[in-house]
Each structure stands twice: as structure tokens, then as C-alpha cells.
Amino acid sequence: MQLDLQNPPDYRHDTVLPLPIEVNANAWAVDAGCSGNPGQMEYQCVDLATGERVFHFGPVFGTNNIGEFLAIVHALALMQQRGITDKVIYSDSVNAALWVKKKQCKTKLERSPRTAELYNIIARAENWLRTHTVTTPILKWETKKWGEIPADFGRKK
Template identity: 75%
Template sequence: MNNQSMINPPDYRRDTVLPLPMEVSANAWAVDAACSGNPGPMEYRGIDLATGAVVFHFGPMHGTNNIGEFLAIVHALALMEKQGIRKTIYSDSHNAILWVSKKQCKTKLERTPQTAQLYNVIARAELWLKTHAFRVPIIKWETRKWGEVPADFGRKG
């Protein structure tokens, strides 16, 4: 991006401090995960697209990027329900969006003593999905078109 597009707030938007494309709703949270190695130390977070603020952060915990992406969406859904708000969720992970729609984390991560705690978190997330109705739009973040998702950790080499 050029320096002009990084002005806060962008002159072409009045609903956000972030340089978002016009087709992206600012009444939304973006989620993303990062993993050093796969598996490895994994963390995820959610960002409010209107303010740029970190809404939640989890980890690091031994896991995979796909698991983190899945848990980030479920965390956002559960937090929105708890706070009584409804916003769009953006994720750049096709797999995580699919797993949430099927209410199951389809990871192939080996179950070991090192992954036991993460598997407990996954079980809680799957149970939450199976016991809660949610009507929040979960939209695929189009990285090729829009650049990195705002929740990105910026660690790609």
C-alpha cells in the first residue's frame, strides 16, 4: 500500500480508522491465527474493523494454523453472543469457515500429551457450535483482492 492509503481515517470512509476496501463492512470483526511451524506455537486474535482494536487474543498454545483459524471464529461467535452484539466475521481461512459450518474441527493433528489441552479447547468449541444457534455472517476475506486480513500477525517471511 502507498502512504496515501494509510491515512487515519481514510478519506474515502467515515466508518473506520483502517484502510478497508469499500466492499468490506466496518461493522465487523476480522480473525486470524499464526503458527510458528505446523504444528507449533499457535495463537489467534480478533480485531474490530471500525476501531482497529484487538477484541480478543488467545495463545500461544501448541497447535496448527487451521485449528487457530477455527477457534478464532468460534471465539468471535461466542463473545458476540455473550455481549449481545451481531457483526460480520471475516476470516481468510476457507477450511475454518467450512469446519464452523459443519460444527466440527476436522484437524489431523495427532493427539499427544502436548496437544491434550488444545483438544479440550476444540471439544468446548465444537460443543458450543452444536448447542448455540448463530446467524452471524461469516465471510471469506479475499486476500488477493484486499490484501492481508487486518487481524494478520504480519509474520509471513
């Protein structure tokens, strides 16, 4: 069920986005988009308080799950680099959050010359997870209740 929200809603003073009241606006939302799966994949992060894009990566040949995983790790690493300790991360991907928790991208994407650069990025992300302590909460974005995550690329039909 899609919520009919104003932008910004009159009951929220912590965001410019139309967020449900139970969503923490002191957060970054990440999402990936993929044209085909595998296909041209990209991911991005949006600050829920400001609505601004924090980062964008791609497109590269990959899968949506890989993009979701890399988006979370990218957000975690950037938060650490910037000394941000008070935000949470929202992702709509259960698989990606689990992969981050296990510190391993469990993709079945075929290794080939076409995917070599992406596999190098995955290896860097996994190494970062193994060598850093993650304390930032990674929360599930409840798409069925709240609609699409604000970092969505808006390509669904």
C-alpha cells in the same frame, strides 16, 4: 495485488483502518498465526471499525487451521455473550469457515499429552457450535484483492 490505501482513507468514515470500500467495517476480523505447522499457534480478533484488538489467545502448540477455527468460534461466542447481533466476521480461512459450518474441527493433529489441552478447547468449541444457533455471517476475507486481513500477525516474509 496490494492496495495502496491511506490510513484512514478519505472515503471511509466508519473505520480508522485502511479498508477497501467493499469491506463492511461493522465487523470483526479473525486470524491465526503459527510458528511451524504444527507449532506455536495463537489467534486474535480485531474490530474493523476501531482497529482495537477484541481478544487474543495463545500461544499453544497446534496448527494454523485449528487457530483459525477457534478464532471464529471464540468471536461468535463473545458476540453472543455481549448481545452483538449486527456485526459480521471476516476470516481468510475457507477451511475454518467450513469446519464452523459443519460444527466440527477436522484437524489431523496428533493427539498427545502435548495437545491434550488444545483438544479440550476444540471439544468445547464444537459443543458450543452444536448447542447454539449461529446467525452471524462469516465472510471470506479476499487477501488477493484486499491484502492481509487486519487481524494478521504480520509474520509473512
